[in-house]
Amino acid sequence: MNLKDFIRSIPDYPKKGILFRDITTLIKNEDAFAESINQIVERSKKFKFTKIAAIESRGFVFASAVSYLLKKPFILLRKKNKLPADVHSVDFELEYGTATIEVHKDSLDENDTVLIVDDLIATGGTAEAAAKLVEISKAKVAAFIFVINLFDLGGSDNLVNNNYKVENLIDFPGH
Structure with missing residues (x-):
């Protein structure tokens, strides 16, 4: 099954010049969604990790299923002011603005190695x-697994250049 066939491309969303790769068409197809989860699980076997973390919000869709199948704790990395207890926060730049993500301070510690899952890089x-x-x-980052890599935007390569391990299920141009 070619997962690329299940990704919808939407030009100029969320702003002019962005070619948005939409995973909703993949997850609404039960076979394509199952295949994407199976591929993430298979690729995750290369890495040793104690917990799975996902980036809000589309990363939750994939990581929760993987967490369930692998019987690993699932950690939420959420947008600012969405978590109720004490948090660590990191501000960062997006292609189209700035944002902050947070994690509960009690979610991870020095004994954890984390697989980070997201829909797209x-x-x-x-x-x-x-x-x-x-x-x-x-904690330590074991690896990243992304469903989609927009290869010409360089994010996956930047992570590898910073000594992170990265797996991508699908490669697309970002423009």
């Missing part, structure tokens, strides 16, 4: 912020 700002959150929590 573009320039890598969000992924780098996620890695910083894990490291601020004294």
